[in-house]
Amino acid sequence: MSLDTVVEDIRDDARARAEEIRAEGERRADEIVSEAEADAEEIIETAEQDAQQEIEREREQRLSSAKLEAKQARLEARREALQDVREQAGQAVAAIDGDEREELTRTLLDAAATEFEDASTVEVYGRGEDADLLESILEEYDGFELAGETECLGGVVVEAEESRVRVNNTFDSVLEDVWEDNLKTISEELFEER
Structure with missing residues (x-):
C-alpha cells in the first residue's frame, strides 16, 4: 500500500x-x-x-x-x-283651608293638650298664616297662649316650661309619619311594582 x-x-x-x-x-x-x-x-x-x-x-x-x-x-x-x-x-x-284646616288644627291641638293637663301656662306655636285661626281656637283652652310662629305647613307645636315637654303636632310631622308608613305602597303605585 x-x-x-x-x-x-x-x-x-x-x-x-x-x-x-x-x-x-x-x-x-x-x-x-x-x-x-x-x-x-x-x-x-x-x-x-x-x-x-x-x-x-x-x-x-x-x-x-x-x-x-x-x-x-x-x-x-x-x-x-x-x-x-x-x-x-x-x-x-x-x-288645606277653611273648615277642614280648622278641624285638623283642633284635632292636633286636642291631641297635644292631653300632655299638658297640669301645666299652668302652655305655649303654642304655629304657622304665621294661621295666627288668627289659632287665636280663635286657643280661646277655648285655659292657660294656652299663642307664643309665636314656627316653620311648618300647619298644625301646632306645644310646650310648657313646667313639664319640659314639647309636642310637635304639625301637618309636617303627620305627613312625614304617613309618608314613612306608606312609602312602599307609594313606590309600588308610582312605579307599578306589583
Missing part, C-alpha cells in the same frame, strides 16, 4: 466523517427548528387564549359597570320622582 493510497483512504474517511457530521448537524438543526416552531405555535396559542380571556374579562367588567350605572340612574330617577311626589303632597297639605 502506497502512501498515496493511505492518504486517499484518510481523505475518504475524513470526507465520510465530515458528511456524517454535516448530516447530523442538518438533522439536529431540523430538530431545533421543528422544536422552535412547535414552541412558537404553543406560545402563540397561549397568547391568543390569554388575549381572549382578557377581552372576555374586560367585556364582563364593562357590562357589569354599565349595569351598575343603569341601576344607579334608575334609582336616582325614582328618588327624584318620589321627592317630587313628596313635595306635591306637602303643597297640597299646606293649601
Whole structure:
C-alpha cells in the first residue's frame, strides 16, 4: 500500500466523517427548528387564549359597570320622582283651608293638650298664616297662649316650661309619619311594582 493510497483512504474517511457530521448537524438543526416552531405555535396559542380571556374579562367588567350605572340612574330617577311626589303632597297639605284646616288644627291641638293637663301656662306655636285661626281656637283652652310662629305647613307645636315637654303636632310631622308608613305602597303605585 502506497502512501498515496493511505492518504486517499484518510481523505475518504475524513470526507465520510465530515458528511456524517454535516448530516447530523442538518438533522439536529431540523430538530431545533421543528422544536422552535412547535414552541412558537404553543406560545402563540397561549397568547391568543390569554388575549381572549382578557377581552372576555374586560367585556364582563364593562357590562357589569354599565349595569351598575343603569341601576344607579334608575334609582336616582325614582328618588327624584318620589321627592317630587313628596313635595306635591306637602303643597297640597299646606293649601288645606277653611273648615277642614280648622278641624285638623283642633284635632292636633286636642291631641297635644292631653300632655299638658297640669301645666299652668302652655305655649303654642304655629304657622304665621294661621295666627288668627289659632287665636280663635286657643280661646277655648285655659292657660294656652299663642307664643309665636314656627316653620311648618300647619298644625301646632306645644310646650310648657313646667313639664319640659314639647309636642310637635304639625301637618309636617303627620305627613312625614304617613309618608314613612306608606312609602312602599307609594313606590309600588308610582312605579307599578306589583
